[in-house]
Amino acid sequence: MIKVGVFLCWLLSALCVLLLTFMPINLPTQLILGVSLLIVVAILKHLRVGGKWRLVVLALGTSVVLRYVYWRTTQTLPPVNQLQNFIPGIMLYLAEMYSVMMLALSMFVISFPRVSPAAIKLQVAEMPAVDVFIPTYNEDSKLLANTLGAAVNMDYPADRLTIWLLDDGGTDQKCNSANLLESRRATERRAELTKLCADFGVNYLTRARNEHAKAGNLNNGLAHSNGALVAVFDADHAPARNFLTETVGYFSDNAKLFLVQTPHFFINPDPVERNLRTFNQMPSENEMFYGMIQRGLDKWNAAFFCGSAALLSREALATTNGFSGVSITEDCETAVNLHAQGWESVYIDRPLIAGLQPATFASFIGQRSRWAQGMMQILRYRFPPFLPGLTLPQRLCYMSSTLFWLFPFARMTFLIAPLFYLFFDLQIFVASGGEFLAYTLIYLCMNLMLQNYLYGAYRWPWISELYEYVQSVHLLPAIISVILNPSKPTFNVTAKDESILVSRLSEIARPFFIIFVVLIIALLYAAYRIYTEPYKADVLLVVGGWTLLNLIMAGCALGVVSERGERSSTVRVKVTRRCEMLIDDQWYASTINDVSANGMHITIYAGDVSSLSIGQETSARFITHAEQQSGNLPIEIRNVKREGDLLSVGCLYKPKNAAHHRLVADLIFANSARWSEIQRERRTNPGVLHATIWFLALSLYQTGRGLSYFLGLNKDKAELKKPAAPAGAPTHSTPETIAQKGGKI
Secondary structure: OHHHHHHHHHHHHHHHHHHHOOOOHHHHHHHHHOOOOOOOOHHHHOOOHHHHHHHHHHHHEEEHHHHHHHHHOOOOOOOOOOHHHHHHHHHHHHHHHHHHHHHHHHHOOOOOOOOOOOOOOOHHHOOEEEEEEEEOOOOOOOHHHHHHHHHHHHOOHHHEEEEEEEOOOOOOHHOOOOOOHHHHHHHHHHHHHHHHHHHHHOOOEEOOOOHHHHHHHHHHHHHOOOOOOEEEEEOOOEOOOOHHHHOHHHHHOOEEEEEEEEOOOOOOOOOOHHHHHHOOOOOOOHHHHHHHHHHHHOOOOOOOOOOOOOOEEHHHHHEEEEEOOOOOOHHHHHHHHHHHHHOOOEOOOOEEEEEEOOOOHHEEEEEEEHHHHHHHHHHOOHHHHHHHOOOOOHHHHHHHHHHHOOOHHHHHHHEEEEEEEEOOOOOOOOOHHHHHHHHHHHHHHHHHHHHHHHHHHHOOHHHHHHHHHHHHHHHHHHHHHHOOOOOOOOOOOOOOOOOOOOOOEEOOHHHHHEEEEEHHHHHHHHHHHHHHHHHHHHHHHHHHHHHHHHHHHHHHHHHEEEEEEOOOOOOOOEEEEEEEEOEEEEEEEEEEEOOOEEEEEEEEHHHHHOOOOOOOOEEEEEOEEEEOOEEEEEEEEEEEEEEEOEEEEEEEEEEOOOHHHHHHEEEEOOOHHHHHHHHHHHHOOOOOHHHHHHHHHHHHHHHHHHHHHHOOOOOHHEEEOOOOOOOOOOOOOOOOOOOOOOEEO
């Protein structure tokens, strides 16, 4: 009876939504109805309703969206016999319908995101053998040493843990290359990494040829190992001590499980966050995917493999002959193939690795181009909507994940559409200013509120639009190329260990300045036309407002492509950890304040120090997370600063062997609770209004900063002030590198 009642309530709600969608009403009534629904949704959003009320909010929002779609389809399209209007008009219409479709798919995916199940703890005798794969291509040995140190530090029985460094940079093909420089580099790399692996007590493995990129490298690892489970970590993804103990147990509870995926947590900002200085103010860009979308996919058994920070079943991989390598996104392709065979996945929303993001905007775009092209290849070669074996929810989920990457077409259409009317007087959207207010503006406001309600503290308003815009300019030609030739793209490794020491414009910044200038001209021309053609003022005001919104986004993007120089090449992470520092053959109590991949800051009582000089080599010791034992780490004093009765000492690690690298990894990566704490600090929701005001201020500031970079003005002056974060946003900041001071204390 309860199920029947629920079904009848759902049916009644659906009928009400359809009634609101197709009910013929005049323009004032439509405006009143739209504003009323906005107010109701705003109240429910403010009350943070959940459970079945979540469906009520989605239903009310859907009614506004569907009513807009009905009006847009039946009353606003230009006549077919006016091709000069109809062709650009239908392009804009299709872009809008794509956005509506993606909104519908996202609402389905995250209607009830799954809460991650608690970890299943196993007794030592129950723990299966695990092979850890760390694929590498051209990463530096110091970066690999940190990742290997973190992997070796993992809490798991040593006789059931085998670690493999899978090196595709030292293959026989490269070592025997006719290019002497390439051959020499590959030979030296193989020798260096072989020695590094021997020092750590792990396995070095390469292969004859570089075939099928990362998928081929992983499959070579499968061929040389035999553990029941396979953990995959990218070369710059270091696992926490408890990664395996938090993930292995799920396989004992589900014989059909092929994947346990965990989030990719990053300790450094991406180029957008770094150049805008938002890394510590708001959730990172990947938070929306890993904090909400993957949980939503998990509800429908559609959470997919993300290439790293995951544990997979060897038995399941054997059914597909290993990792799939048809596309350049082997991770998602492998997942969709296994889901189609009836295997299951689980997503655990607990950060258990810490990784690095691309430092430069060009590398960021290169990474996203590979993701976009790979997803287009999956859509072309696998076509999840019709792939046999998938359930209907899985088909919808994979449609959402793959079709999302078509956003550059819609984003660029929204950018150029108002220019058709302003410059060429083409009627691509047949509507008056009043109709735009009653339908389009209400729809846009509802869209903003729905996104804020669904994603809340995981993504601030307008940030998705900014990320899509800065990517679309360069992703659009990449996507077109793969659509025309699906086999053309090749796998390119994203550089993660770059640094920018001097402020400069990105080498791919030019299109953004051209677009900005065009939009400035368009806005001025709109003002001119309003003055000279007052009888078209209502439509011109709408088009001018649309252009202004595009200009605000384009101005903020100028700050994104203006690369800030960094005084430190590595990111510092705030910690509070007791240690001891060796001075004049005596150990003194100290505190570690922050750490990075290269060094740390230590605070020591000034009265204890009689001799401390720049360049002095000494040691620090602390209790490790991994073994709860004291370890001595060689360090070099790089700077000293007096702060009252304390001395702040900047130190550089001087590791000499694998044991020292394990200590460095213990300092930075062992404690996964710190990553969760950082996530909680940044997960705030300022609301639509406050976030909009903040974004406007941010855009104004970044526009000025970007133009100052372009004109070669003093960059430092352009960075003195920045807009404050909205109310509710965290105000802490990452500790800056202490300025070097010479002398002896």
